[in-house]
Amino acid sequence: MSGSQVVVIGAGIAGLAAAHRLTQRGARVTVLEASDRVGGKLLPGEIAGARVDFGAESMLARRPEAVALAREVGLGERLQPPATATASIWTRGALRPMPKGHVMGVPGTAEALGGVLSEEGLARIEQDAELPRTEVGDDVAVGEYVAARLGREVVDRLIEPLLGGVYAGDAYRISMRSAVPQLFQVARTHTSLTEGVREIQARMAANQQTGPVFMGIEGGVGTLPLAVADSVRARGGEIVTGAPVSELRREPSGGWKVVTADRVLHADAVIVAVPAPAAAGLLRAEAPEAATELGTVEYASMALVTLAYRRSDADLPAGSGFLVPPVDGRTIKASTFASQKWGWIADENPELVVLRTSVGRFGETEILERDDTALVDVSRHDLEAATGLAATPLETRVTRWTDGLPQYPVGHHARVARIREHVAKLPGLAVCGAQYDGVGIPACIASAYAAVDQIQGDLTAVRELTANPVQSLHGGAGE
Numbered sequence: 001m002s003g004s005q006v007v008v009i010g011a012g013i014a015g016l017a018a019a020h021r022l023t024q025r026g027a028r029v030t031v032l033e034a035s036d037r038v039g040g041k042l043l044p045g046e047i048a049g050a051r052v053d054f055g056a057e058s059m060l061a062r063r064p065e066a067v068a069l070a071r072e073v074g075l076g077e078r079l080q081p082p083a084t085a086t087a088s089i090w091t092r093g094a095l096r097p098m099p100k101g102h103v104m105g106v107p108g109t110a111e112a113l114g115g116v117l118s119e120e121g122l123a124r125i126e127q128d129a130e131l132p133r134t135e136v137g138d139d140v141a142v143g144e145y146v147a148a149r150l151g152r153e154v155v156d157r158l159i160e161p162l163l164g165g166v167y168a169g170d171a172y173r174i175s176m177r178s179a180v181p182q183l184f185q186v187a188r189t190h191t192s193l194t195e196g197v198r199e200i201q202a203r204m205a206a207n208q209q210t211g212p213v214f215m216g217i218e219g220g221v222g223t224l225p226l227a228v229a230d231s232v233r234a235r236g237g238e239i240v241t242g243a244p245v246s247e248l249r250r251e252p253s254g255g256w257k258v259v260t261a262d263r264v265l266h267a268d269a270v271i272v273a274v275p276a277p278a279a280a281g282l283l284r285a286e287a288p289e290a291a292t293e294l295g296t297v298e299y300a301s302m303a304l305v306t307l308a309y310r311r312s313d314a315d316l317p318a319g320s321g322f323l324v325p326p327v328d329g330r331t332i333k334a335s336t337f338a339s340q341k342w343g344w345i346a347d348e349n350p351e352l353v354v355l356r357t358s359v360g361r362f363g364e365t366e367i368l369e370r371d372d373t374a375l376v377d378v379s380r381h382d383l384e385a386a387t388g389l390a391a392t393p394l395e396t397r398v399t400r401w402t403d404g405l406p407q408y409p410v411g412h413h414a415r416v417a418r419i420r421e422h423v424a425k426l427p428g429l430a431v432c433g434a435q436y437d438g439v440g441i442p443a444c445i446a447s448a449y450a451a452v453d454q455i456q457g458d459l460t461a462v463r464e465l466t467a468n469p470v471q472s473l474h475g476g477a478g479e
Contacts, residue, residue, distance in 0.1 A: 003026060003027070003028065004027045004028065004268040004269060005027070005028045005030075005265075005266070005267045005268050005269075006022050006027045006028070006029050006030075006267055006268060006269045006270070006271065006455065007029075007030050007031075007032060007256070007258045007265055007267040007269075007270045007271075008022070008029060008030070008031045008032070008270075008271045008273055009031075009032050009245050009248070009258070009270065009271070009272050009273060009274055009282065010031075010032075010033060010034075010040075010272070010273035010274035010278075010433070011031050011032075011033035011038040011039070011040070011225070011229070011239060011241065011273075012038075012039065012040025012041065012042075012225070012273060012274075012433065012434075012444070013039070013040055013041075013042055013224065013225050013228070013441055013444050013445065013448075014040075014273045014432045014433045014434070014444040014445065014447055014448045015031060015033070015040075015271070015273030015274075015432075015433075015448070016031070016038060016039075016225050016228040016229055016232065016448075017065075017069060017228065017444070017445040017448035017449065018271045018273060018432060018448035018449070018451055018452050019031045019228075019232045019237055019239070020069070020072070020073070020228050020231055020232050020235075021448065021449055021452045022237075022452055023231075023232055023235035023236065023237045024235070025452070025456075028236065028237075029232065029236075029237040029238070030237070030238045030239075030240065030265060030267075031232065031237065031238065031239040031240065032240050032243045032244075032245055032258070032260060032265075033239065033240065033241045033242075033243060034242070034243065034244035034245070034274075034278070035241065035242070036241050036242050037241060038225050038226065038229045038239060038241065039055075039222060039225035039226065040055075040225070041055045041056055041401065041404060041434075042055050042056055042221055042222045042224060042225050042441075043055040043222045043399065044219065044220040044221075044222030044223050044226070045220075045222070045397070047306050047307075047308045047354060047395050047396075047397050048308035048349075048352055048354075048394045048395040049349065049352075050308060050345060050348065050349040050352050050354050051219050051220055051345070051348065052220060052306060052338060052345065052354055052356075053220040053221055053222050054222070054304060054306060054397065054399040055221075055222055055304075055399070055401070056221055056222075056441065057216060057220070057221055057336065057338070057341075057342075058082065058214040058215065058216050058221060059214065059215055059216075059221060059224075059440065059441040059442060060213065060214060060215075060440050060441070060442050060472070061081070061211065061212050061213060061214055061215040062213055063440075063442035063443075063446070063470060064442070065441075065442040065445035065446050065449070066215070066224075066440075066441040066442040066445055067079060067215055069224070069228065069445055070215075070217060070224055070227075072231070073224075073227040073228050073230070073231040074227060074231075075217055075223070075224065075227050078217050078218040078219060078223075079215050079216075079217060079218075080215070080216050080217065080218055080342065080343060080344060081211075081212030081214065081215055081216070082212070082214060082216065082320060082341050082342065083340065083341060083342060083343040083346070084318070084319055084320050084340055084341060085212075085213070085214075085320065086098070086318065086319040086320060087319055087320050087321055087322060087323065088317065088319055088321070088322040088323075089116060089157075089158070089161065089322060089323050089324075089325070090322045090323070090324045090328070090330070090386045091116060091157050091324070091325050091328055092116075092118075092157075092328070095317060095322055095386060095387070096115050096116055097115065098323070099112050099113050099114075099115070099116055099158065100112065101201070102158070102197070103180070103182065103183060103197050103200055103201070104142075104159065104162055104163070104180050104183065104471075105146075105154065105155075105158035105159035105160075105162045105163075106146055106150070106154070106159065106183060106193065106194075106197050107125065107150075107154070107194065107197065108194055108197040108198040108201055109125075109194060109198075110122045110123075110125040110126050110194075113125070113154065113158065116157055116158060117153050117154065117157060117158075118153065120153070121151060121153030121154065121157070124150060124151030124153065124154075125150045125151065125154065125194065127151075128149045128150055128192050128193055128194050129192050129194065129195070131148075131149065131191075131192075132191070133191045134148050134149055134187070134193075136176070136184065136187045136188060138177075138411075138414070139175050139176065139177040139178075139184075139410045139411055139412075139413065139414070140175075140176050140177075140184075140187070140410060141171070141172055141173055141174060141175065141176065141409075141410050142155075142159060142163065142171050142172075142174050142175070142176040142179060142180055142183070143155045143159065143160070143170070143171035143172035143173075143174070144172055145176055145187060145193075146159060146171075146193065147172075149192075149193040149194075150193060150194070155171055155172070156325055156326075156327040157325045157327060158325070159171050160325055160326055160327070161323035161324060161325045161326070161333065161334070162323065163179065164323075164326065164333055164334075164361055165323060165333070165334055165358075166179070166439060166440075166472050167179065167300065167362070167405055167407060167408065167439060167472075168300035168301075168302045168333075168358075168360060168361050168362055168404075168405045169300055169361065169362045169405070169407050169408070170361070170362055170363065173362075173407070173409050173410070174407070174408055174409065175408045175409055175410045175411065175412045175413065177412075177413050178408040178412040178413050178416075178469050179408050179471070179472070180471060181468060181469060181471055182200055182471065183196075183197075183200075186199060186200060216341075216342050216344075218344040219344070221441070224441075240260075243260045243261070243263070244260065244261070245258055245259065245260055245282060246259050246260060246261065247259035247285070248270060248272075248282045248283070248285065248286065249285055249286060250286050250426065251266065254427065254428070255267055255268050255269075255428065256268075256269065256270045256428060256429070258270060267428075268428060269428035269429070269430075269455040270428065270429055270430075270455075271429075271430050271431070271432060271448075271451045271452070271455065272429070272430070272431045272432075273431070273432050273433050273448065273451070274433065275299070275403070275406070275433065275434075275435065276294040276295070276297035276299075276406060276435045277294070277295070277297075277403075279291075279294050279431060279433075279435075280292075280294035280295045283423075283431075286426060286429075287422050287423055287425075287426060287429070289418070289422040290418075290419045290422035290423050290431075293415055293418050293419045293422070294419060294435075296415065297406055297407070297415075297435050298362070298406070298407045298409070299403035299404065299405060299406055299407065300360070300361060300362035300363075300403075300404070300405045300407060301360055301365075301368055301400070301401060301402045301403055301404060301405075302358055302359065302360035302361070302368070302400075302401050302404060302405065303358070303359050303360055303368055303375055303398055303399065303400045303401065304356050304357070304358050304398070304399045304401070305332075305356060305357045305358075305359065305375050305376055305379040305396065305397075305398050305399075306338075306354065306355075306356040306396065306397045306398075306399070307354070307355055307356065307357075307376070307379070307380070307383075307393040307395075307396050308352055308353070308354050308393055308394045308395045308396075309352070309353045309354075309355075309389075309391055309393050309394060310351065310352070310353070310391070310394060311350070311351050311352060311353050312351075313353075313391035313392075314353035314355075314389055314391055315388075315389075316337050316340065316353065316355070316387055316389065317387055318340070319337065319340065320336060320337055320340060320341040321334065321335045321336040321337045321340075321341065321355070322334065322335055322386065324382075324386075326361065330382050330385075331359060331367060331378045331379075331381075331382055332357040332358065332359055332378070332379055332382045332383075333358050333359060333360075333361060334357065334358050335355060335356065335357045335358075335379075335382075335383060335386070336355060336356050336357075337353075337355045338354040338355055338356060339352065339353045339354045339355070352394075355383075357379040357382070357383065359375060359378070359379070362405075362407055368400070368402075372396075372398040375398050376393075376396045376398065380393070405434075405439060406434050406435040406439065408439075413466070413469065416436050416437070416466055416469075417466050419431065419436075420436075420462055420466055424454070424459065424462075427457075428455055429455070430450075430451035430452070430454040430455050430462075431451060432444070432447035432448045432450065432451040433447060434447075436465070436466075436469075437450075437465040437466070437469045437470055438469050438470035438471065438472045439472045440470065440472035442470060443469070443470035443472055446461075446465060446470055447465060449461060450462045450464075450465050
């Protein structure tokens with residue numbers, strides 16, 4: 001690897017992590033990014049003078065990749081857990097405490113969901129112990145399986161908002177094998193789902209994992225890709241923005257030719273770290289089967305509405321925010337009380353309260369066709385109904401993530417395996433990003449590191465990720 005010329009296409013966190021790992025191994029790296037900035041779905045900014053995130057705001061700390069990378073690029077002292085992990089769920093007309101004792105919304109006992117479900121819903125959970133086995137085959141939709149075991153109310157009022165916060169998707173379409181792999185494993189080996197969940201909980205307790213589940217960064221998680229980019233440059237890597245790649249071709253010599261509007265680069269290896277539609281276009285000439293598979297990946301769009309208030313005007317409930325089940329018919333799907341969730345925001349801006357809402361799920365197009373003013377208005381309407389907050393904000397900002405979240409339908413794992421099989425036929429080529437092994441920040445970084453290993457001829461990490469995707473947990477209300 002030392003001295004090799006590698007081109008990384010895409011400067012989201014996956015592409016930047018790949019470039020960082022490559023420079024550590026002595027490669028000469030050029031990163032090409034079509035947009036005018038690095039970072040992808042990680043976007044730092046300011047509202048009313050307060051530093052905030054306008055994209056993802058937290059990262060799973062129980063996986064090592066994201067926290068370790070932050071430390072490697074000098075952000076270790078700025079890592080901070082949420083100031084509060086207490087969230088609510090706005091359902092059946094009230095803010096109710098988020099239940100504990102569940103795995104992605106699936107309870108070990110009916111009592112765990114008391115207060116969120118109706119008496120009928122709780123009674124339906126109890127039937128799980130007597131029901132015959134539900135076969136899951138090679139994969140099954142989370143909502144379909146859980147509804148068969150525990151009833152639709154569990155899915156509609158808890159699993160749907162939790163999964164919606166991760167994928168902006170539909171629980172009745174999302175793959176259990178890819179999105180909640182630990183549940184899929186117990187579904188294959190247990191007749192009773194609640195018994196399997198209790199086993200997961202016992203195993204977690206025995207492992208005695210300590211420390212926060214999630215972590216943020218003072219100044220925003222959006223500062224992570226900026227720090228990684230600086231580290232890549234410091235090691236001699238080149239990062240070029242505003243440079244969409246128009247052609248990727250294998251050369252007779254065995255290397256690769258990468259063409260942009262004003263450059264032709266020749267590389268020993270290429271890592272494609274862009275969303276599925278762009279990846280499909282780049283791979284069509286040399287890996288048409290992989291391109292066809294990538295062309296079937298669907299995406300959900302969403303928008304984040306960030307609002308800043310005078311603290312004297314905004315008396316919010318305690319906690320980090322709340323989730324909203326779609327079945328309740330509200331427009332927003334979550335709200336994060338950013339000033340309460342992240343201590344550094346409150347410390348830096350004692351006279352401000354910053355919060356945000358999220359709108360848009362897979363298949364919902366009408367809401368996202370509204371202009372920014374309308375999205376702010378509907379967010380304020382729902383916030384007042386949920387919390388009583390009626391004040392006029394000092395400043396608002398709408399951040400639209402069009403086609404921002406890849407969907408993981410039933411069979412996703414098999415599609416990823418086919419893509420990787422086709423790509424592996426071409427030496428010096430690898431792919432990584434959110435559309436493969438998990439949508440969270442650690443998953444994207446793990447995908448990037450596996451891609452670096454692959455272009456060096458080591459497929460161990462790629463095979464492990466393909467077989468065991470990284471579960472992307474919900475990072476608290478609004479994430």
